[in-house]
Amino acid sequence: MKYALYLKEKVIETIINIYDTKPELKLVQVQHTRKDFVGDYTLVTFPLLRYSKKSPEQTAEELGKYLTEHIDEITGFNxxxxxxxxxxxxxxxxxxxxxxxxxxxxxIRLPNKESKTILVEYSSPNTNKPLHLGHIRNNLIGYSISKILEANNKxxxxxxxxxxxxIHICKSMLAWQKWGNNETPKSTGLKGDFLVGKYYIKFDQEYKKEISKLISQGKNKKEAEQDAPLIKEAREMLKKWEEADKKVISLWQKMNNWVYEGFDITYEKLGVDFDKIYYESDTYKLGKSIIMDGLKNGKLIIKKDGSIWADLTEKGLDEKILLRSDGTSVYMTQDIGTAYIRYKDFKFDEHIYVVGNEQDYHFQVLKIILQELGYPWARCIHHLSYGMVELPEGKMKSREGTVVDADDLIENMLTTAKNISEELGKLDGLxxxxxxxxxxxxAxxxxxxxxxxxxxxxxxxxxxxESIDFSGNTGPFIQYTYARIQSLARKxxxxxxxAVNINEKNLKLDLKEIQLLKTIYHFTNMVKEAGExxxxxxxxxxxxxxxxxxNQFYHDFNILKEEDMDLRKFRxxxxxxxxxxxxxAMALLGIDVPEKM
RNA sequence: GGUUCCAUAGCUCAACUGGAUAGAGCAAUAGCCUUCUAAGCUAUAGGUUGAAGGUUCGAGUCCUUCUGGAAUCACCA
Structure with missing residues (x-):
């Protein structure tokens, strides 16, 4: 890219010299030459015709001639x-x-003391069920973005x-309390997050039964959903939790710890980690007090039933609830508190939230509310919204058990990788x-x-x-190429x-070799682009x-068998x-590469 | 219904942010291992970029309308 900029300047100079006018900067377009054409950099002449007042071909010829004559490293043009x-x-x-x-x-440009601080939030699990494929996408994107930004001096x-x-945590707690028979991960041999998830599903099943029973008794759907005894009990439990009821808290701690043990295993398998973990249970109270302050300052409104709202209708959005009428907090409450604490902790220059696009609206609202409440850093909040992972038959739903479980998927990948490797005889002698x-x-x-x-x-x-492929445009294809190169290096x-002391004057390189070289060099720009x-x-x-x-180069040319010593070293x-x-590059994706495969 | 996002080969995805002949992989067909790792390489076939207009030297990309899909608009998270 640096060279493209340099060329751009040279083109401007040329136009001033030949056509006697200074061109507008944005009309000088220098880009990489597309692969199927001969050349390295391409100037688009169409926008420049207004200066040359000649045909595109003529203009290109004139500029090409001048540039070739005046710049050493340009050897020709077409x-x-x-x-x-x-x-x-x-x-x-x-x-x-x-x-x-x-x-x-x-x-890559590693961070130093002058680097800007960027917070990358990812994973954000709920402690009521195991991680699934959607979480895997989230974790991998978040981890990779972190690595990419680090390589961009952040x-x-x-x-x-x-x-x-x-409330969702209370649901699984309540179901376990009612139907759990004191099951534990130890007593069942189940991974902790799975055990808890089992009861989250159980709650939903029983809840649905109650709803249909109430509907058959003549209530409408909304009433039934509100009045079902189970949901009332769960709400009661949440209230007790916020009041720090000892029994509820100890149950909560017990079950959450089961889940954390399970998550740790999954995170480790995935190879992702975090610098700082925040817990909603630590931040929601702060969120509450920020909201109470906002109410005092007249930025928020309170309704007759005591619930507190942000009125965003002037911004073309709806009203958004921030505290329930019973005083308990919602999702937004804790997000406000968490953002505040984080700014206090790190004074970030940018805060990226890696969260699914189903929450686009939520983050739009979060940003506006924080701005309204008078926090200037709210504009540094950026929602990195990613798309859903869908199954061929539609969306995954954890409550209905139609999810691709993270642990299962990883296990499957391991088995497949082993089978394929064995078939190909790649594991012999290891x-x-x-x-x-x-x-x-x-895997x-x-x-x-x-x-x-x-x-x-x-x-x-x-x-x-259909299992994930291992050939074609895949991770193993790339890893395989790496392993081949390492084998060459060893030999x-x-x-x-x-690969030193090459007499470069004797080298006659093929176009393909230059092409490979250019692609290697392009790495620098690519890292930048990925970061931006x-x-x-x-x-x-x-x-x-x-x-x-x-791989084309490897196939078409001898490397260690090349007879010309200089060429052999160069290759x-x-x-x-x-x-x-x-x-x-693979490290930027959080992917390891093998020495042999 | 309002708002936002998406639509590219049979399938899964690209297209350097408005540039040249829209490219890869999978699946299909046909070749290449006594030679540096065949998880590879080569070739064939596959397209009116959802539809219709518009903007301009130039549109898959920008604008308008329409069609189809998704998300969201909850005292769920």
Whole structure:
């Protein structure tokens, strides 16, 4: 990109010299030449015709001639329609490779003292059920964004707000109390989050029974939903919880701890972690007091029944409830409190919430309310809204048990990875420990890449019946290429071929080699773009492109068997550099790469 | 009903933010392992970018209308 900017300046100079007018900046468009054309950078001449007053072809010819004569590294040009393709010298690209080779942190800029602080909130689980596929997408996007921002010189704090209180938690507590027979993870052998989730579903089933019974007795649906004895009991429990009733609190602690033990296992398997965990139970009270202050200052309104609301109708939105009439808090209450505490803790320059797009409205409202309440940092809040993961038959619903469970899915991936690896004979001669490690890297690579290669904002479809692929545009394909390169590096080393002291003047590089080199160099821009757009899919698409490029190169050319010593060294160097970039890019996605597979 | 988002090959996704002939993978068909790892490579086939207008040198991308889908508008979280 730096070079594109430089070229842009040169083009402006040229236009001043030839046509005697200074062009508008945005009309000078320098971009990378598309792959199927010869050249490195392309100038679009159409917008410049107003200065040249000539045809696109003529204009391109004139500019091309001038630029070739006046810039050393431009060795030639071609004109197709109105596009001027500028060709750079081989030396220029070889220099780029050498720069990258010598730079341990090629393409990434780690944070320092001047870096801005960015909070990345992700995961945000409810402690009433196990994690499912949607959470996996959330966790992977959040973790990857954190890594990408770190590579863009940002001081990143990974946070997780645990929604550990609320009516939904009381539902599973109540059901366990009623029908649980004192079951524990130990007594049942169930993972803690699964055990609790079982009772959340149980509650919903019994609740629905009560509702239909009331409807058959002549109540309408809404009344039935309000008046069912179970929901009343759950509400009562929530009230007791907020009053710190000892029995309720101790049940709550017991069951939440079961869930945390379960979550920890899942997080570890996924390879994600957090710098700071917040609990809703610690922040909701602060949220309440902020809301009470807002009421005093006349920013909020209170209704006859005592419930407190924000009136956003002037902003084209609805009214939003902030505190219930019985004084208990809602989702928004704690989010306000949490945001406040976080700003106090970290003075963030930006706060990214990785949360599903079903909550677009919620975050729109959160931001406005915080601004209304007079917090200037509210404008630093950014909702990274990602799309739902759907099954072929529609949305997943945890209450109805139609979810793809996170642990099950990971387990399936491990089994599939093992079967495929065995079939291909890739595990021969490895120790059990090595096998486990490799299988784990591949299985998670497949899963993570599958979810991250898709633009976060788009909904995606996952078919549990068709297992995730291991060939084509997949994680294992990329990992495999990396493993191949490492094998080359090992063999090169044992044959004492070193990727240094190359006499570059003797090299005659093929277009494909230059193409690969350009793709490697593009890593730098890509990291920047991924950071600006908060989009891991940019990284995934890039690394796929790079790997495809390399595999063609690997197939078409001899590397260690090349007879020309300089060329052999160069190709090894190019390969190892590709490997380094693959590893780095995959790390930005939170994906590990194996030395052998 | 209001608001927001989405619609690209049979399926899953791209398209450098308005640029050149809309590209990949899967699935299908046909090739390539006595040679650096075949989880690879090559080729064939597959498209009126949901529809109709508009803006301009130029539209999958921007605007309008329509069709179809999703989310949300809860004293759920």
């Amino acid at each position: 004109v197709i329609k109105g596009f001027l393709n500028l060709e750079l010298s081989q030396d220029y690209w070889l220099n780029k490779l050498n720069e990258a080779w010598d730079d341990e942190y090629f393409g 001081n990143v704090i990974k946070t997780n707000i645990v929604n550990d209180r609320g 120790s059990d420990k090595e096998i486990d490690k490799t299988i784990n890297i591949i 998670l690579g497949a899963l993570k890449y599958f979810l991250l290669k898709i633009d976060p904002k788009k909904n995606m479809v996952f078919n549990p019946k 090169g080393k044992s044959k004492k071929i070193e 757009t908060h989009n891991p899919a940019v990284v995934a698409n890039y690394v796929y492109e790079l790997v495809k490029e390399f 090894l160097k190019l390969s190892i550099m590709t490997g380094r970039v693959i590893k780095q």
